[in-house]
Amino acid sequence: MMDPNTVIESYVRDVTARLPGRDRTDVAMELRALLAEELAARSAAEARPADEAMTLALLRGFGSPAQAAMRYRPTPPLLDPADTRPFVLSGVIGALALAAIVPLGAPHAPKDAATTAILAWLGLLVLVFATRNWAHRQWPSLAAWKPRDPDRANRAANMALVAVIALGIVCYGAPHTVFALFTRARLPPSLEFAPQFHAERLPWLLALWGLTLLLYAWVTVQGRWRPATRRIEAGLALASTLVVVWFLSDGPIFQTGDVDRTAKAWLAVIAVAMLADAAVKITRLTRAAAPPRRPDVSKLAA
Amino acid sequence: MVEARIEPSDKLEQELRRGVVVLAVLSQLREDQYGYSLRQALAERGMPIEEGTLYPLLRRLEGQGLLRSEWRIEDGPPRRYYRLSGAGDRLFGELTASWRELNQVMDRLLDEGAR
Numbered sequence: 001m002m003d004p005n006t007v008i009e010s011y012v013r014d015v016t017a018r019l020p021g022r023d024r025t026d027v028a029m030e031l032r033a034l035l036a037e038e039l040a041a042r043s044a045a046e047a048r049p050a051d052e053a054m055t056l057a058l059l060r061g062f063g064s065p066a067q068a069a070m071r072y073r074p075t076p077p078l079l080d081p082a083d084t085r086p087f088v089l090s091g092v093i094g095a096l097a098l099a100a101i102v103p104l105g106a107p108h109a110p111k112d113a114a115t116t117a118i119l120a121w122l123g124l125l126v127l128v129f130a131t132r133n134w135a136h137r138q139w140p141s142l143a144a145w146k147p148r149d150p151d152r153a154n155r156a157a158n159m160a161l162v163a164v165i166a167l168g169i170v171c172y173g174a175p176h177t178v179f180a181l182f183t184r185a186r187l188p189p190s191l192e193f194a195p196q197f198h199a200e201r202l203p204w205l206l207a208l209w210g211l212t213l214l215l216y217a218w219v220t221v222q223g224r225w226r227p228a229t230r231r232i233e234a235g236l237a238l239a240s241t242l243v244v245v246w247f248l249s250d251g252p253i254f255q256t257g258d259v260d261r262t263a264k265a266w267l268a269v270i271a272v273a274m275l276a277d278a279a280v281k282i283t284r285l286t287r288a289a290a291p292p293r294r295p296d297v298s299k300l301a302a
Numbered sequence: 303m304v305e306a307r308i309e310p311s312d313k314l315e316q317e318l319r320r321g322v323v324v325l326a327v328l329s330q331l332r333e334d335q336y337g338y339s340l341r342q343a344l345a346e347r348g349m350p351i352e353e354g355t356l357y358p359l360l361r362r363l364e365g366q367g368l369l370r371s372e373w374r375i376e377d378g379p380p381r382r383y384y385r386l387s388g389a390g391d392r393l394f395g396e397l398t399a400s401w402r403e404l405n406q407v408m409d410r411l412l413d414e415g416a417r
Contacts, residue, residue: 006378023361027361029373029380029382030337030357030361030382033355033380033382034337034338034353035379036354036379037338037379038338041338061353061354062352062353062354063351063354067354068354068358071354071358071359071362072353072358072361072362072364074362094378
């Protein structure tokens, strides 16, 4: 049997240990006094001396030390409950993607590389969502909802995309020149494209990239996406995916066997991402073609 | 079966009461009170508040500048007495006006619903 004062003291210690140092002494003094008074009142009401069971019953009503400390000094949640769905979705999709991609893209990596990558991804997600939640609390205007016009072109993003595509065309179209420009050396033979790939297959991808570049440049100038440009965008995305799948299935890309195998593994990963992107764009097109039914206003008025 | 129907209503009633706890506490702190005496005063007037809710609430309201407090030793152990600060007094006036307005609106809504 514990002495009631010892029980109260233990509880007060556990509550205040969870509070900032500057509050501890004061809260402890007050809580100790109040609990003693509550216990004395309970003892008087029950006409018997306070014991351990009575003290524990009182403290159970007060809540666990963690709950009591939380009421003294509420701490905001690490993650916003409103973010639960996107957080879980990002976690699950990212983990599944990493479980599939890591063994494919890095075949010589240690066995637990996928587990490490998944844990790193989950840690990164917690960090990103917690930082976002903190920023929204600090600057509520950041969290304010803003209407978004899905057909309005994001000029800065489009320009960045045009630059990236142009860079890709130059790097893949003239690898010798780019390599010499940055390293002042000749392209190592291990990084040489297979002649047949370079002559027959690569030009198709470069041509599609060129058309995509022109499309994004055109939309940037226009400032808006139209149904026709959306259809062309989806068609180019699908065609580029099919060309990459063709690269995977038909002959070597690089002259050196090891380089070719690694490149194809990564290209397979990229093909999956491209396929997902094309699927999103095609789905958006089909949704736009069948707009949601709206109520008949004239019937409502009648 | 009966419990399943009672539990949500208990929860909703708790939610209702939670909304008025601050106003009830402020109403009793126009004069000095320490935690236990305040809880007794509220319970006697039909507003029992759990100690685990009330005592931390007093500290939070003081942290927000709505209450001021001091330790006193009178006929018993040292006790921390609370009282409305200037800001607390102003807030009490505002919340009282809001409560009365809300009460009128709710009365109208409930009367209409009962008809």
